[in-house]
Amino acid sequence: MGKIIRAETAGFCMGVDLALRKLDKVISEGGHPVFTLGPIIHNPQVMSAYARQGVSVSEDIRQIPNQARVVIRAHGIPVDIENKLLARGAKLVDATCPRVKRAQRLIRKHTAEGEHLFLLGEPDHPEVQGLLSYADRKAHVFEGLSDIRGIDLDTRNRYFLAAQTTQDRGEFNKIIEYLQGYLQNSLPVLDTICDATRQRQQEALAIAEEVDLMVVVGGYNSGNTRRLSQVVAGVGVESIHIEQPGELPQEKLRSAAKIGLTAGASTPRSLIDVVYRKLLEL
Numbered sequence: 001m002g003k004i005i006r007a008e009t010a011g012f013c014m015g016v017d018l019a020l021r022k023l024d025k026v027i028s029e030g031g032h033p034v035f036t037l038g039p040i041i042h043n044p045q046v047m048s049a050y051a052r053q054g055v056s057v058s059e060d061i062r063q064i065p066n067q068a069r070v071v072i073r074a075h076g077i078p079v080d081i082e083n084k085l086l087a088r089g090a091k092l093v094d095a096t097c098p099r100v101k102r103a104q105r106l107i108r109k110h111t112a113e114g115e116h117l118f119l120l121g122e123p124d125h126p127e128v129q130g131l132l133s134y135a136d137r138k139a140h141v142f143e144g145l146s147d148i149r150g151i152d153l154d155t156r157n158r159y160f161l162a163a164q165t166t167q168d169r170g171e172f173n174k175i176i177e178y179l180q181g182y183l184q185n186s187l188p189v190l191d192t193i194c195d196a197t198r199q200r201q202q203e204a205l206a207i208a209e210e211v212d213l214m215v216v217v218g219g220y221n222s223g224n225t226r227r228l229s230q231v232v233a234g235v236g237v238e239s240i241h242i243e244q245p246g247e248l249p250q251e252k253l254r255s256a257a258k259i260g261l262t263a264g265a266s267t268p269r270s271l272i273d274v275v276y277r278k279l280l281e282l
């Protein structure tokens, strides 16, 4: 096997890194049981390690005991859930990503000024559910331009536009153009898109141009890892998505002259290092 090109952007984004540091600190302090509302990271190996340290995952706040310490993950949570947890006596540790937090604050400010939210995002995604709660759930959520073309809007209302942090900027720009044309008045646009995902995809595409195949490391349930693998496959380069180093297809890799290595935003650096060393050993 020849050269290996490792992506510099591979691994944790700032928000995931911060959230895990906060969780580590809570664990090290000891005391009441620690819960997260849903998995704090979409990586089964990391989640198993936290389970061994006593961290419980629950999707249902009724299962969380009073006085528990609850770490809010990077996506954030809806205001009403936060209030219910506080009412149950939970001690909240807010690990919402600062970028998501900023989007929540801006949405609350514009809603308080009487504007209606247009939100580009996946309706069922936890981050979107959280963002909507800051608009008092008075909002249009849509997944792309095709969803809002032909929509009947009351042009006497004032609107503002925002996006889930992981949305595509190109699609967002098309929506800005369409809505500004439709409404014929000023449309405040919140700059809420985070470039962490795009930067990973762009670097993966640049590496894909130089290699025979690409190894993408990350949880099978991690949306951004799967997307990274699809983006590479989309330009005709074979992409191998693995969760664990033991899944590397050794024969195939030995016959490749150049291999790219990247990882999703929820993949720990230690795991990427192990895969990198395995590739070097082959």
Ligand code: SF4
Pocket: 013, 014, 015, 016, 074, 075, 097, 098, 099, 100, 165, 166, 194, 195, 196, 197, 265
């Ligand atoms: S992708 Fe961006 S917005 Fe989402 S957690 Fe990471 S840094 Fe925060």
